[in-house]
Amino acid sequence: MDCRYLGDCGSCVLTLSYCEQKQLKIAKIRELFSKFWSGEFEFFDSDESGFRSRAEFGIWHENNDISYCMRSQQNIKLPIQSCQIVDTKISNIMPYLLKTIKEDKALVERLFGVEFISSANSLVATLLYHKDVNSIKDNLVNIQSKLRIGLIARSRGVKLEFGDTKINEILNINGREFSYIMSDTAFIQPNKKMNEKMISWAVNAVENAADLIELYCGHGNFTIPISLKFQKVLATEISKSSIDMALKNCQLNSVNNIKFARLSAAEIMSAMAKEREFERLRGVDLDSYIFSHILVDPPRAGCEDSVLDFMSKIDNIIYISCNPLTLQNNLEILSQTHKVVKFAIFDQFVHTNHIECGVVLKRIK
Numbered sequence: 377m378d379c380r381y382l383g384d385c386g387s388c389v390l391t392l393s394y395c396e397q398k399q400l401k402i403a404k405i406r407e408l409f410s411k412f413w414s415g416e417f418e419f420f421d422s423d424e425s426g427f428r429s430r431a432e433f434g435i436w437h438e439n440n441d442i443s444y445c446m447r448s449q450q451n452i453k454l455p456i457q458s459c460q461i462v463d464t465k466i467s468n469i470m471p472y473l474l475k476t477i478k479e480d481k482a483l484v485e486r487l488f489g490v491e492f493i494s495s496a497n498s499l500v501a502t503l504l505y506h507k508d509v510n511s512i513k514d515n516l517v518n519i520q521s522k523l524r525i526g527l528i529a530r531s532r533g534v535k536l537e538f539g540d541t542k543i544n545e546i547l548n549i550n551g552r553e554f555s556y557i558m559s560d561t562a563f564i565q566p567n568k569k570m571n572e573k574m575i576s577w578a579v580n581a582v583e584n585a586a587d588l589i590e591l592y593c594g595h596g597n598f599t600i601p602i603s604l605k606f607q608k609v610l611a612t613e614i615s616k617s618s619i620d621m622a623l624k625n626c627q628l629n630s631v632n633n634i635k636f637a638r639l640s641a642a643e644i645m646s647a648m649a650k651e652r653e654f655e656r657l658r659g660v661d662l663d664s665y666i667f668s669h670i671l672v673d674p675p676r677a678g679c680e681d682s683v684l685d686f687m688s689k690i691d692n693i694i695y696i697s698c699n700p701l702t703l704q705n706n707l708e709i710l711s712q713t714h715k716v717v718k719f720a721i722f723d724q725f726v727h728t729n730h731i732e733c734g735v736v737l738k739r740i741k
């Protein structure tokens with residue numbers, strides 16, 4: 377990638393060629409996980425540019441002018457004119473959005489950030505303000521009519537929406553299309569093509585399926601396609617907006633063997649251990665499930681002890697991780713009962729040191 381900010385920008389820090397980045401990442405993972413896996417790593421390549429379908433930028437104010445900005449590697453503000461890792465929809469709208477904002481002083485004042493989310497059928501921009509956005513409501517109506525994209529404006533405790541702000545995505549999983557709607561405030565995988573590869577990989581890893589339990593399920597990103605392999609699925613997640621979307625996504629895809637419940641990982645573990653009952657699990661007979669598989673895709677902190685203890689009793693584990701260090705810690709525990717049978721590296725975050733992994737484990741004790 378020949379981006380002029382590469383190496384300065386705090387987002388893209390790796391200046392190596394793609395082939396060198398790939399070798400570096402495989403070497404890092406091989407070293408960290410040599411105790412658990414000596415086989416080949418499946419490496420899933422990403423596009424080198426235009427791969428991000430969500431992005432956040434700061435706004436730099438100088439001499440009555442504004443530009444987008446990022447944090448530099450030295451943690452100072454770096455004004456930027458363009459970004460090469462965002463997808464075409466976002467890179468096309470970026471200059472036009474800024475130009476249109478600049479035509480209205482009220483829209484410029486106290487604007488401190490812009491977020492973009494693009495998907496198959498939509499593009500939504502969120503303007504972040506250090507002033508009550510109700511005071512510029514008419515200005516926002518006006519700019520939305522020019523931009524013709526979904527526009528959200530936020531300030532402390534206030535959210536205003538203009539135009540169509542629904543985020544509709546279509547993912548191709550092993551040749552079949554799945555439709556999703558997603559919330560702008562909840563977790564969304566940032567690299568669409570890599571997301572399709574991860575889900576397809578997880579679906580293909582399922583053998584001898586009965587029922588599935590999934591924790592940290594988000595809006596059903598993995599849940600909906602993988603549910604076709606199982607008789608019944610129980611999927612939980614802490615975020616209310618994600619669970620609301622997950623329920624809609626079941627309907628959108630005519631899937632009816634999944635029970636979604638808004639529960640933290642600790643809560644579903646205490647429900648499974650019969651320590652607590654939850655109104656949010658009303659109508660769900662936990663004893664009716666025969667879990668052959670567990671799927672987890674936790675936040676960077678990895679899985680907590682109660683989850684690891686539960687996982688150790690399930691025959692098949694599919695673990696998607698965005699943090700190799702917590703994955704390594706968790707495998708220290710899980711390797712007492714399970715062995716790794718597949719290990720994949722998904723290059724979600726090209727030009728960065730972040731590495732996403734997928735591990736399949738089978739119970740040996």
Ligand SMILES: C[S@@+](CC[C@H](N)C(=O)[O-])C[C@H]1O[C@@H](n2cnc3c(N)ncnc32)[C@H](O)[C@@H]1O
Nearest residue numbers: 563592593594597613614615640641673674675
């Ligand atoms: C890496 S994201 C994965 C989401 C989903 N699998 C996907 O692919 O879109 C992690 C998810 O865990 C959820 N989460 C964070 N802490 C949690 C907790 N303690 N219990 C349950 N879910 C949690 C977040 O809301 C987020 O949706």
